[in-house]
Amino acid sequence: MTVINSTGVTKQYQTTVALDRVDLVVEEGETFGFLGPNGAGKSTFINMLLDFVTPTEGSVSIFGHDCQREGVEARSRIGVLPEGYSVFERLTGRQHIEYAIRSKEAEADPIRILDRVGIRDDADRLASEYSKGMAQRLVLGMALVGEPDLLILDEPSTGLDPNGAARMREILREENDRGATIFFSSHILEQVEAVCDRVGILQDGELVAVDTIQGLRNSLGGGTKLVITVDEFTDGILAALRAMDGVETVITTDEDTIEVTCVDDVKMDILVELRDVGVDVLNFRTDEASLEDMFIEYTNASNR
Numbered sequence: 278m279t280v281i282n283s284t285g286v287t288k289q290y291q292t293t294v295a296l297d298r299v300d301l302v303v304e305e306g307e308t309f310g311f312l313g314p315n316g317a318g319k320s321t322f323i324n325m326l327l328d329f330v331t332p333t334e335g336s337v338s339i340f341g342h343d344c345q346r347e348g349v350e351a352r353s354r355i356g357v358l359p360e361g362y363s364v365f366e367r368l369t370g371r372q373h374i375e376y377a378i379r380s381k382e383a384e385a386d387p388i389r390i391l392d393r394v395g396i397r398d399d400a401d402r403l404a405s406e407y408s409k410g411m412a413q414r415l416v417l418g419m420a421l422v423g424e425p426d427l428l429i430l431d432e433p434s435t436g437l438d439p440n441g442a443a444r445m446r447e448i449l450r451e452e453n454d455r456g457a458t459i460f461f462s463s464h465i466l467e468q469v470e471a472v473c474d475r476v477g478i479l480q481d482g483e484l485v486a487v488d489t490i491q492g493l494r495n496s497l498g499g500g501t502k503l504v505i506t507v508d509e510f511t512d513g514i515l516a517a518l519r520a521m522d523g524v525e526t527v528i529t530t531d532e533d534t535i536e537v538t539c540v541d542d543v544k545m546d547i548l549v550e551l552r553d554v555g556v557d558v559l560n561f562r563t564d565e566a567s568l569e570d571m572f573i574e575y576t577n578a579s580n581r
């Protein structure tokens with residue numbers, strides 16, 4: 278069953294095209310990661326699903342209900358963690374969860390939910406006194422109320438410490454295991470790589486890639502990463518590597534390390550090229566391209 282369906286969605290703000298003819302289908306049971314640089318249009322798309330933003334052209338639906346014309350039906354089975362949600366000043370954590378239970382007409386134990394997101398001991402403190410990460414955990418708890426069929430999470434890891442981020446990953450897996458579809462935006466690519474079945478990459482409002490992580494790797498020609506330690510290098514040498522056929526990205530991670538993503542069969546040519554220009558290769562190893570390498574490749578042509 279199709280859960281999210283976006284057809285030709287465009288959003289124009291005065292002179293800014295925030296979304297440009299976005300077509301995207303997310304199926305039931307998927308964990309889908311929505312990626313893109315700052316300003317790419319991720320929140321605009323999520324806000325359109327929630328009907329905070331209206332498309333200039335095209336349409337989006339959730340469970341077959343148009344998000345604008347049938348917003349109540351579209352949102353009836355979802356849990357949301359919106360960007361920049363502010364908590365109610367005078368309510369405790371527990372009261373926030375109780376509020377979510379009432380408004381969703383759900384049955385749930387507030388303390389169990391607070392325990393699940395790791396703030397049980399702070400249940401009776403005012404949420405306005407919570408730290409940023411605690412507030413984020415609380416809003417996630419509110420999203421989980423009522424076992425929603427779809428979770429829409431805008432940057433769920435914002436403000437979370439490493440334990441919180443790990444807990445978030447576990448919760449996403451548990452929710453997915455019970456059958457929920459998950460759609461979330463994130464800049465934490467290790468997290469996305471750990472939990473997502475598929476990812477979509479937005480760049481300047483356009484969806485430039487939608488695939489599994491392995492699928493993205495394959496479409497980048499195998500996506501091998503060569504990590505080379507050298508005695509020294511110059512900008513001219515990096516430019517020479519970038520000009521080679523089969524080389525996708527060349528970046529430097531410190532003063533003696535060059536990382537090259539490339540198709541598998543040019544690895545040796547790169548080492549030969551370095552030797553020909555007089556560079557001493559001290560060490561090298563090959564890695565699989567990470568999601569971060571591919572993200573840079575899809576969104577940052579200037580790094581090439």
Ligand SMILES: Nc1ncnc2c1ncn2[C@@H]1O[C@H](COP(=O)(O)OP(=O)(O)OP(=O)(O)O)[C@@H](O)[C@H]1O
Binds near residue numbers: 290293294295317
């Ligand atoms: N209300 C608005 N009025 C005018 N322009 C807007 C408005 N909201 C968003 N934009 C513009 O639309 C583009 C997409 O913004 P959006 O917030 O969707 O990006 P994002 O991918 O969520 O970014 P980030 O990763 O920084 O959160 C940006 O150029 C932004 O300036």
